[in-house]
Amino acid sequence: MNNELYEILRYGILGGSILLILIGLYAALTKRSLIKIIIGLSIVDGGIHLLLIGIGYVKNGTAPIFSPGFENSTANMVDPVPQALVLTAIVIGFAVTAVALSLVIRLYRHHNTLEIDEIKNLKW
Amino acid sequence: MVGSPVLLIAIPLLAAFLIPLIGMIWKESVRLIPGLVLAFMLVSSASMLLYVTNNSTIIETIAGWQAPWGINLVFSPLTGFLATLMIFLGFIVWLFSYRFKRNVDFEPAKKYFIFLMMLVAGAVGIVITGDIFNQFVFIEITSISAYALTAFYTGRNSAEASFKYLLMGSLSSSALLIAIAIIYSQLGTLNMADIADKMYLMPTGYKITALIFFFMGIGIEAEIFPLNGWAPDAYTEAPGPIGAAFAGIVVKAGVYAMIRLVFTLFDIPNSMQFLVVIGLVTLIVAETSAIKQDKLKRMLAYSSIGQMGLVFVAFGIGTAEGVFAALFLMLNHAIIKPLLFLSGSYLVFNSKEKKISEVNGLGKHMPITSLLFALGAFAIVGLPPFSGFWSKLSVLTAAANEGMILIIALVLIVSVVEIVYYFRVVNRIYFFEKSDNVVVQKPRINAMIAMLILGSIILVIGFDPDIVSIYLHKASHDLMNTREYIDNVLSIGQSLTK
Amino acid sequence: MEMIYLILVLFLGGAVLTWLLGKISPIIRDILFISSVIIPTVLFFMNVEVGHDVSFQVLGYKLSWGISYLAYLFSYIVLGLGSLASVYAVAAMKGKKNLGFFYSNFILSIMSMMGILLSRDLISFFIFWEIMTWSSYLMVVFRGKDVQKVGIKYFVFSAIGAYAMLMAIVIVNSLTNSLLISDLVSSFGSFSLSMKWLIPLLLLIGFAVKSAMMPLHVWAPGAYSNSPMAFTSMFSGALSKMGVYGMIIVMVSLVSYIPNGFWLKETIAWLGGITAVGGTLWAVAQDDAKKLLAYSSVAQLGYIIVGIGIGTPLAMLSALFMAVMHAIFKGNLFLVVGAIERQTGTSNLTEVSGLIRKMPWTFISALFSIIALAGIPPLGGFVGKWMLYESLIGSNHYLLVIVVFFSSTAAFLYSYKFLFGFFLGQEEKEWSHIKEAPAMMVVPMMILAVATFVLGTFPGLVLNPIDNGLQELGFASTQGRYWEMSALFNEWGNQVMLQPLVYAIIAVFLFFAAFLTIKGFKHTRYVTTKDISSSGEVPKEHENLTFSQNFFQPFLRAVEPFMKRRIDTYYSGIGNGLEAIFDFTRRIYTGNGQTYALYAVIFIVVLLMFKNALFGL
């Protein structure tokens, strides 16, 4: 892979992750439906996971898996740690989303609406 | 070695997985096992605390890999002190809610106790872990338990409170992940001691950006000002004992994470001033918001936030004295605020709205509970000879020694506000006539014991604060000595920077 | 065990036991109560000596307890009045609810006052000060009347004062690294100029609140009249003296060393003078005896503050003497009102009259105290006031003399109103069943009445300890020559015994009184208020024609312009305004989860911008 392509790919990953974070935040901050807010938060999570992967990327990197015959070639392996972290973060994000959705079901039962502006019995 | 810190995490996890199984056979076990686990944790943690106070810090490696590579648990005087405090409160909350309401079914009750136990385990994990990503995982464990506990009662607006909490908590975990990503990308390590050791290598711009994202992530847990909108709702709608657990356990863990960052990880002097400013803003906004509340628990929640602001101010003073004062404040707040929440939840037990006006004249009908509430109110506003006074005095002394006279004045003015709203409630309890439609609920014996334990601690610390000061001194020394922390953790393996 | 510890522990234990064991039976409770006041009192006077300090460490702060001569003087007030009031309280409060709570707070407040006097360092001083505040607060709200208004006002003002003090204390600690009062006094000279002003000012705010000085007095009337009278006697008599005690120490030991501190003294003196006038005028306007006495207390404390503010040895002597006298006669007057309220059910001067025949002993003790209050010889009030005038004139405060003199003359009006309203005037049928208060109440009142007489005749009894106290503060010893300091006594020379003269006057007075009484005995006719045979009008049934109705209307009309604006309204305006602001600011918690998320984003954006500004990219 030549240098230019590598740069473009890297910028693509990082820029994409930032874009995802911003899109997610926009959804979470402006959409009025609870479901959409949760989707927004999930997008933010996705962006951050991409960011984590992006920082571990190295030029001409290969997956950090030692295939038979290549046991000693650690030189170009991408950083495995962010990948492990992302694995954990994805599961946690999933768990939080599940809880959030269940709360939305409860809220819908109670308020009969999904508009976040109308769910503010608790204030001040 | 007197014990193993990892058991403080592993045993509750084991129990949490076991309870659904045993609960199918023996129903009482779902209440009993968490108590036993918490008692075990308390004994183990307390004995380790005694050990580390007199000897060296306990460092436990996990999976056999030494400090910078594997995850390790650090049981130092500071973390041990906080962990013991949290476990103790968890035990008190368990004792209080051992039999909470008759109309709660078996299934929710089972989950309640699992979550309570995991809340404590998660908070203890936050405190004793030595790895920054591991801390993130424990924060999530604590948060999910907290969301579930907030939404425990189906009849109220609890889902709304829980959703707000979750919304903020979700942002918090995003911010934490970004911060962790920045740190890892620069330093290539996740171990706190290792990060602290190498922090000077990090470019200032990244350092501060990371710190800012950490502030946001942990600030949400630690309830600093613009990020604490969820807190009053969650405190109000959660079951009474859980409000106590939030005030005593969850927030303390957040505060710990924050100070660990500021004191150990990042060597940015301005962050101390930031702590002072943000603490003062939190203190003022929260206390002034509390004065016009008409719901008891909400008032207590705002007061709790305000106290956390004061804790941050005390930490922000930045001297060993300031840290001592802040830890003392945390200890007192962790004892007093749960007492207020627990006794307060009995005072408004049968009421639907949980209004302050419904506690009128209960002093005659539930004398001990009211007395304990009044004791808590007296202590939290810092009236001698109760424990709150000593911590407030320590904070002010520490601030005065640094010449922060304006801060002293502000803190004291806010204290007057605090006095106003607490005494309004106490007056209502004792000197008003009870209205007829309020049904008095006598506390159960286990709840009474739990509250009396807390009340007696307030008195004991109030009359002899030196009982705890040795641990606090050790802990503040521990926090101030970053180098010692790094050496302790990293000495068992060789440092990566050759 | 050190005697000081023992005394405080006995008080504390007594308070707890009275509350806990008091639930078993009232008799045990009463006995416990009285004995836990009396036993430590006896122990104190028998065993505690000046100059024997004990010290110990708490949280690294060095605390020290002991007693000074000045404090010893005040402990006479606290323990003497405390014992008498406690005996009185047992009888007066009989049958009321929640007595265990009342008694234990009573003991606690005595303990805290003793603690204040025993403290040789600022922290224990503050601790006991706060215990005194909240135990007295619980007494103020004890009857459940006006709790949120009067009680909160009292506590807020006390807290402001106490926190001002606390601020001074921690600053002192940071400057001298010690909390001992003696260290503060000795190193005060080395403080920077701003600290020299700040520390005494903050301390004075704390003491001024308790001694009800002018702009900080607004809690006093409500609090004094709201608590049970047995305690108000302590409250006004002894508790407010703690402020005086602190103020004396600050004024003499600290303010004297401030460059140009002279102005502070003048200001304090003038504030005292204004307090005296304002208190007196308001007292005249009251119809409720409790309120009347409460305002009168404020006024009397004003005189004391004038004395402290002037700061000459004679003024100090007079201030301290007046402090003792005020404790005795005002304590007694509150007891009198308590007795009347207990027997008749009201303390309103316009509702009850002609009690002189029903409650003669009460009348006599009230008479003594009122005479002392008004400053008429031969009772104790006169000595103090005379010395005050003299010190004012001696230090060229002529304007202040006029103010004080005006106020003390106006004090005659309310003294008269009090005495006349309750005891003289026509007798109503509906009050005919009233009897004298029980002996346990009358005896303490009579003891106090006799004390006013004794101290008026033998002022040296108190002036000796005062002299010791003043020496301790750094004034030259008068070596027993009090008479020489005051021109009054100089007139008759040092050798002339004052007592025979006084007795002669009294004998003549009594003789004439007896003569007139016997002479007029046959012709006396007792009428009710409705029996106005001399005038042509026929009163309606419900018209209130008591003698004290609309007392002093012309005078009040004359001073009305001065009394229009009450400081109270300003304070409540500030309070309400603040609460409105707080109510507004808490609306940032909008209740919308999305807004909270927005705050979080704003938070991070602001911080990132700060980062950019401070550190660059």
Added chain:
Amino acid sequence: MKKLIVILLLAVTGYFMVISFMDLGKDGPVVKNGVKDFYLDKTVSELKVANTITSIVVNFRGFDTLGEVTVLFLAATALGGILYKKRHHVGERSVLFPSSTIVKAGSKLLFPAIILLGVYVFVHGHLSPGGGFQGGTIIATGFLLMLLAYDNFSVSHKVLSYIESFAGIFFVLFGLSGMFMGKTFLENFMPVGNLNDLFSGGIIPIIYILVGFKVAAELTGLIYTVLNEKE
């Protein structure tokens, strides 16, 4: 109005993020010889695990995984708690219209294959890309497919919770047995074997299989709970 503010804020945030994140990790960490080299080294030499990510997830940072499994367990429990009703209607799933026969038949056909794939993925977690989480998720997808296709397809909650609990308990017990054998928590105490053998890596594959079971059960339970929610 609100949207404008948000866009403005996000623009600022985006600007800051771009200027501070775009160069993240460009030349690798400032500190060379970060933990990753150690991991890459030890994975082969000591643990004999081919997939470095697996070795990190299960061994080096195994404690995180334990926490993560707990998070999942808590989420499943929380879901049950939050959606708890006094009278629980099991099996009355709201179905707008039944699936077609093709979908039903196809699902039935695919289901075993999906399960098999999932099992393969988590059994070979230490050798090839994938592992317990991935495999568990794949298995859960199979159940999701069946639940969507057949409105009367039901999963036993009891069995799920047995699997969840036992998998969790064994995870912790494996960790603790490391301690009892005189080593540390979660440390490998079994023979590691040879690199790229199926039976290699000591306890790593065992734990990952446990994780796979747990995740599969947890996710299936989550899906099932939500699907059975009326309204």
